[in-house]
Amino acid sequence: MDLLQQLITDYTLRNVALGSAVLGMVAGTLGSFALLRQQSLLGDAVSHAALPGVVIAYMLTGSKAPLVLILGAALAGWVATGLVMLTVANTRIKYDSALGIVLSVFFGFGLVLLTFLQKTPDANQAGLDTFLFGQAAALVHRDVITMSIVGGISIVLIIVFWKEFKMLSFDSDFGKSLGFNMRFADILLTALIVIAIVIGLQTVGVVLMSAMIIAPAAAARQWTNRLSGMIALSALFGAVAGVAGATISSVQSNLPTGPVVVLGAGVIVTVSILFAPARGVVWTWIRQWRNGKRLRMEAVMVDLFTLAAHHHRADYPHDEAVINMMTNITGRSLKTLEALEDRGLATRLGPSQWALTDAGVARVRSILETSGA
Amino acid sequence: MTSVQFEIQLIAILVAVACAIPGVFLVLRKMAMMSDAISHSILPGLVIAFFLTGTLNSPLLIVGATATGLLTVLLVESISKTRLLKEDAAIGLAFPVFFSIGVILIARFAGDIHLDVDSVLLGELAFAPFNRVSLFGRDLGPAAMWTMIVVVVINAAFVAVFYKELKIASFDSGLAAALGFVPAGIHYGLMTLVSATAVAAFDAVGSILVVALIVGPPATAYLLTNRLSVMIGLSILLGMLSAILGYWFAHWLDASIAGAMATMVGVVFVIVLFLAPGRGVAAVWRRRYRQKWTFAEKMLAIHLHHHEGMVDEARENRTAHLQEHFSWDARFAGSVVERAKDDGFVTEGGGLLNLTEAGRALAREAIVQA
Structure with a gap:
């Protein structure tokens, strides 16, 4: 309760939590499109490529206003994206190599500019390097307002161009054939993703921003097959990770906000991948285990039935060893036979002697009928 | 050039060579971004190994960090095997999580040691010559130099010994499996090399710029050759070139x-990207431009050939008619006719376009080709 009160009254914590929440929401929303369009790593490239943009924007204007730096970062991110596309479209170099080069070279160049600036007597440049690692704790009210406005505009644009973005994500050619301007939609959506990444840099930094784009969307994808549902969930997950990260790191000392937010998002993804209904890994395992068990039971029953047919008697006792030989699932047939006994489909006639019950015979007949044998 | 400057450049060159060798295979196997994932996620391994050994100079640090690099590869592969997420999403998820764990461990438990996030991400080559090794009181040179020499030798030996396996597994992993090679073994061997190289190099160049050296020179070389052996040699040379240019660029500024080395990797890449013979952007554009006109001239020749001597010749074989027939605009149609005239395929008389003998040959050849 105390924490909840702090969340509302404490100026720093409120700004950090609010900022992280807004960031999580915007990144989650736009990240959904990036994930569906298989551009997950674009976020990684853009966030690294933004660094020289930030430094150049500062060098040109001498201002550290968030909007100026965001504009510079977005422009650099844009150029980087364009270079990746140009390389992939015109040469044999693959997408992954192009991303890797652009990301690291832009970042390296940004680093050169930054270190160059740091050695000049200009003291005002201090603080530009928060873009490297992010500094959520330094978020002030003004930053939160900027982020909210930029995020709000993106969400309005998504609603306005919903149809186009949806077609772009699933079947761009179809959209084109209907006469929609898919090129424009592509440029707009990429620009929005770039902006979302760039506004997050100050909070979580270059490395962790890529997770903010992917994680909420990757988690949301597991729960639903509908785009609208996925985006809503993704925004929610992003916001939850943001607030949780900000709160946890404020309670413990020496716990940087950005990494905690990312770990929170990581937990959400893990839970989603394991337990999301229908798609979750755990359900798949259970399903496979059940199917395996059913198949083993059916195989053993059919074997018992075949053996019985040879002896012209349904209750002729067969040795477990014979069944082991027939089913090729050595060692397991005892467990399977016991399971059959529990279900009243087989009975134990001696220490290791088995036969089908009447119910078992009836079941085998229905299995053989449906399989057409 | 002072001896410190010489040593820095030597270490830079060794790092570039060590990175370029496994990089070639990452680029060919479309796994370039795996180097990004590995180079970031070695952080927690480094920190944990540091806690266990209490020193930053233990070889256990390299082992621990290499292990986390491999763990990332395994994690990425097992996530993408569930088919719930694509491989790129799995990469993008795994390494920030690992990196975060590393950052939190440092912030919580290692606030006052030398290991800080800045140096892991960015590296500082300028300090490398100050950490030296000596044997029996004799100075043997910077420690980083010896580490990198070992890594270069291991990487080169691995590629030399498994050259055939690497080659076949990179270009046709199905064939490799069919021939009884173990593509998975080669794959993890390669991943171990990448992890170990990233760990050894991070100290000098930092984890992000390792990516530049692993991906950049091989991708550049890929634009210049079709032969694997040449590509490896060129990658090494281009990496060395970027290292030296980068050093002097940084010196100047x-x-x-x-950062300057990565920038030079980029400069070399962009130059080759545009100017590479045959495969560069300029060559591709020129070829596409030329193909556009050649194709249009062929279309014109076929059209004229088709109507030549027919009743509708007077109507069909005029420049103005080409606009409606091919939906070319007036300027393009005019240019095509001009080019065809210059190339000696067409003559114009009384508003009528006539094929020359060469033009007829072109048309016939184009029709047979089709």
């Missing part, structure tokens, strides 16, 4: 050496 008094800026980060690692």
